Amino acid sequence: MEASAARLRLAADPSHDPAPDLNDLLTRVGRGDEDAFADLYDATGSAVFGLARRVIRDPSRAEEVAQEVYIQVWQSAARFDPARGNAKSWLLTLAHRRAVDAVRHDQAATNRENRYDWSSGPDFDEVEETVTITLEHEQVKRCLDGLTNLQREAVTLAYYQGYTYAEVATALDANTATIKTRMRDGIVRLRDCMGVSA
Amino acid sequence: MTIDLHSLMAPYALDALEPDERERFEAHLDQCVDCQLELGGFMATAIRLGDAASHTPPSGLRDRLLAEVSVTPQQRPIVTSLSERRGLRHALPRLAVAAAVLVAAVGVGGFLVERDHAQDERRENLAISAVIGADDVQSVAQTFDVGGSVKMYMSAAEDSAVIFAKDLPRPEDGKVYQVWMIDGSGPTSQGTFETDGQMIMEGVAGADRVAVTVEPKGGSDQPTSPPIATITV
Structure with missing residues (x-):
């Protein structure tokens, strides 16, 4: 095991630049490269954990979900085809899906309407106070602000609280x-505001 | 006639569908190139929302993960074979990789590989979408003893059924899985696949059941082995 880790580290050496190519890292993870896995975690852990925490709220449950996400990434990385897309998108999509499944599972017995704070609406402000402020985040906030209240409620209740559209209704x-x-x-x-190509 | 599966795209991108609807939408997505293109932008938008919530993870998580992966086996790559199309245009190689979410997330590019085939198969695709979107659609799922599963959607109104096979173990060299529709006059081949496949079956009204057998590559005229799965229609 140690020998193989050393060999892999050697192979990884040339691409030791400050902004690792996540697709490349994920491809190497698919070949069993544990160092690449560590690098991938370092580059994406905040995004994955932060998203899980935002949806689930309970930090220890969010940590469990983040752990499940990364184990799934480790197990299925060989099936990631970098020609098809983007490693970070894949990770965040997995993380969101798992977080939503967890929150629905955990709250199956709860009357979720009671959780909705009618006085203040969906609390994107909470995101603001807990996140690392990044340029992307500023853009997201600005673009969310550009929605009508009705649109913003529908999108954020679903995405950040894990509601189904029927529950949102x-x-x-x-x-x-x-x-x-x-x-x-x-x-x-949002797509147009963020400049995502359609 | 059909529910508007297209209207589920935004809720799908936000993970706001119930599991059953999610599955039906993904089945529809496999057939709908236009949807795949638009969904790519929707998913990318949702990911921006997700990326705005970053938060430093607890310090112990990294060490636990590294310890866990050092003892966790990895899945092998999926090799998608197009060769099985021969003679059986109903058997579309299923593009969706084990987790359909993977395909959705990585978006559009993956699907475009198959775009050349899309025109040929358009009529068939519409028929598949009509079945899975039909008001009277019924579904039945079955897990194989050997691993993997099949799910079948049937609509009496469309007089058709669609069968999706997923994650079956690769058959031994020179063999494929073959799907049969069985009615009073005996079995009729519906197509073959290796590990994943989907096919539409028309004229299901008279059928009793659908069976899957292991057959030599290229398929057989009649089943030559006992079925590994049978679904009653």
């Missing part, structure tokens, strides 16, 4: 078709 006392439309309009507007 119940929480906001609207019908499901309306909520789906608001989500769609909201995403389209």
Whole structure:
């Protein structure tokens, strides 16, 4: 094991630059490179844990979910095809899906409407106080601010609280078709605001 | 006639679907090149939302992960074979990798590989979407003893069924899985696949059951081995 780690470290050496190419790291993880896995974790751990924590809220549960995400990444990295896309997108998509599944599972017996704070609306402010402020974050906040209240509620209740669109409809006392439309309009507007290519 | 699966795209990108709807949407997605293109932008947008919540993880997590991966085996790469298309245009190699989420996340690029085939298969794809989106759609799933699973969606109104096979162990060299629809007059081949596949079966009204057998490459005219799975229609 040690011998192979040494060999892998040697192989990894040339790409030891400050901003590691995540796709390259993930490809190497797929070949069993534990050093690459450590580098990948160092480069993405805050994003994955932060997203899980945002959705789940309970930090220790979020840590469990982040751990599951990275173990899944380790196990299935060989199936990642860098030609098809972006390692960070893959990680965050996995993390969000798992976080949402966890929060739904954990709260299956809870009346979730009670969790919704009707006085202040979805609390994106909480994101603001706990996150590392980055340029991307400023942009996200600005673009969310550019949505109508109805669009923003529909998008953030789903994405940051893990509500299904049917639950969003119940929480906001609207019908499901309306909520789906608001989500769609909201995403389209965010996409254009963020300059994501359609 | 059909529910509007397209309207589920935004909720899908936000992970706001129930598991069953998620599955139906992903099945639809496999057929819909336009949806894949638009979904790529929606997913990328959702990821920006996700990336805005970063928070330093607890310090112990790194060490625990490194300890765990050192004793955790890895999955092997998936090799997608197009060779099995021969003679059986109904058997589309399933693009969705084990976790459909992977395909959705990495987006559009992966699907474009298959785009050349998309026109040929458009009519068939529409038929598949019609079945999985039909109001009267019913589904039945079965897990194989050998690993992997099949799921079948049926619609009496469309007189059709769609079968999805997923994650079966690769058959021994020179062998494939073959799907049969069985009615009063006996089994009719519906197509073959290696580890993953999907196919549409028309005229299911008279069928009793659907069976999967292991057959020589290229498929057989009639089953030559006992079924490894049978689904009652």
